[in-house]
Amino acid sequence: MAVSILHIAVPRNLRTDLAQAASAIFRCLGISEFEERESTNYISGRYFSAAREPLSFKVTVEDDQGFDDYHFWLVLTLPVESRLPMNDLVMQTAEKLLGCGFGVSQEDTQDPERSETKVVRTVYSLDRSGPSAKVEKRRELIPVDPVNY
Amino acid sequence: MAGAAGIAKTPFEAKRDEILGSLQSQIGSFNKKDFEEQSKAIAAANPDAAVAQLTALTNKIAKGQPTPIHTNRMKEAVGAQIKDLAAIAEADKAAAADAAKSAAGAVAAPAAAPAAVKKCPLKNPPLGFKDKAQFDQAMGELRKALDDAGIKYSQVGVRGSSVIGFSQTKGTNFGKKSDIDVFFIMAPGEAKRLGLKPSKNIPGLVLPEKIAAVPGSEPLQAWSDKWKGELGGRDISAAGFTSSGAFGAAAEKSNQAAAAAGRKEVESNFLTHTPPPAPAPAAAAAAPPAAAPAKDKTT
Numbered sequence: 016m017a018v019s020i021l022h023i024a025v026p027r028n029l030r031t032d033l034a035q036a037a038s039a040i041f042r043c044l045g046i047s048e049f050e051e052r053e054s055t056n057y058i059s060g061r062y063f064s065a066a067r068e069p070l071s072f073k074v075t076v077e078d079d080q081g082f083d084d085y086h087f088w089l090v091l092t093l094p095v096e097s098r099l100p101m102n103d104l105v106m107q108t109a110e111k112l113l114g115c116g117f118g119v120s121q122e123d124t125q126d127p128e129r130s131e132t133k134v135v136r137t138v139y140s141l142d143r144s145g146p147s148a149k150v151e152k153r154r155e156l157i158p159v160d161p162v163n164y
Numbered sequence: 165m166a167g168a169a170g171i172a173k174t175p176f177e178a179k180r181d182e183i184l185g186s187l188q189s190q191i192g193s194f195n196k197k198d199f200e201e202q203s204k205a206i207a208a209a210n211p212d213a214a215v216a217q218l219t220a221l222t223n224k225i226a227k228g229q230p231t232p233i234h235t236n237r238m239k240e241a242v243g244a245q246i247k248d249l250a251a252i253a254e255a256d257k258a259a260a261a262d263a264a265k266s267a268a269g270a271v272a273a274p275a276a277a278p279a280a281v282k283k284c285p286l287k288n289p290p291l292g293f294k295d296k297a298q299f300d301q302a303m304g305e306l307r308k309a310l311d312d313a314g315i316k317y318s319q320v321g322v323r324g325s326s327v328i329g330f331s332q333t334k335g336t337n338f339g340k341k342s343d344i345d346v347f348f349i350m351a352p353g354e355a356k357r358l359g360l361k362p363s364k365n366i367p368g369l370v371l372p373e374k375i376a377a378v379p380g381s382e383p384l385q386a387w388s389d390k391w392k393g394e395l396g397g398r399d400i401s402a403a404g405f406t407s408s409g410a411f412g413a414a415a416e417k418s419n420q421a422a423a424a425a426g427r428k429e430v431e432s433n434f435l436t437h438t439p440p441p442a443p444a445p446a447a448a449a450a451a452p453p454a455a456a457p458a459k460d461k462t463t
Contacts, residue, residue, distance in 0.1 A: 016385040018376040046366050053331050055324035055371070056403050057431070058365045060333025064399075072453065073373075078363045095382070124359060124377060130180040131356075164356050164406050 017093040017101040021087035022077060022108065022136075024118030030086050037063035037074035040089060043115035044072070044108065064163040069097045070104060081134025081157040085120060092126045110150045123154070246444035286435050290326040291338045292398055302391055303437040306346060306402055312383040315358070315375075315404075316351035323347050323415070323434035332422035332433060344400040347411070347434065355406045367417060368410020 049065035062075035073090040126135035289299035324345040325338040357441040405411040
């Protein structure tokens, strides 16, 4: 099983309502059926889940340091039996979300500059200068409070 | 209760002013007037309701802070003090009642203890498991999955609505939509060793989604998949906590959130699992009835 978390920035009118934001995110991904679930693991006590082969998705409230300008998480899970590359699926998902006007980024947990006081994030954007839009990635270093272990 | 010059402050007022000073030194734009007005309710009214009001105020003020870092610091600072204020206010009320009775010639009763937290019996086995044996099996297999994944831990158990019967965040009863939230407490230094950063808002929590990114953690995902099937398709996953201290803080935060929303507050929202004792080898050879499982800790 492979898991990726995308950090999603949404327009102001969606920021305070997880249900509306989840609905908008899923609609953008072409998913019409989703389910609300309850779990104490998430700060809102709930999340919204959906599936579209080969991925399953979870939308919940943002809860990571270094992503204060993002509002929700989109968790992508790829089953262990799938042989598709997760990175490609992440790029395809990011492209759709950017096309719908959402902001998208991801934490780079492998970057050597990541530390207890620095988050390294990959920010996705759409380059529309060519004949077809292309996803671009930008690396950002965000200072954060030291982790309290 | 007036804190005018020349009049001694009550314990409540002294504590309130101490908190105010502390908050203002941390956050320059803290709204002192709102805090003072609302906190008067603590001394005057039902402490449970007043604590909820004060928590709501904290959240309201926090929304107006310039940065999320300020917001989180202030939430932590105020949250940690709310219970103290309630207890002191309760003691103030009791002392005032005693004084009134004494003044009327009545025999003074001993001061009332601070209002007790409403107790909520923990479900053991947690809801969603068919019986204790199944719960023991799931927890035993979780311990093995953690060992196989090379993650060092001290305790495992279940938290949330499946052990207290309702969601502290939403107030709804445990039902079809409810996940079973399993936890394990990581050995000191383990989260750091694995490069895992805890939640920004829930003290010490490392989500299953984060743990899934750790190389070698596949046995934990296999455990979740297997037990989702065993439990009729209900989602079940294991989150980590960086230490038992952080875990206790998370439980306390859940209680504060529930109280702020006017919902039930519980003494504990987690059930720590103790493995049933293994039968002695000689006794096992004689095939006795299964040993009674140990009583779980309800820390």
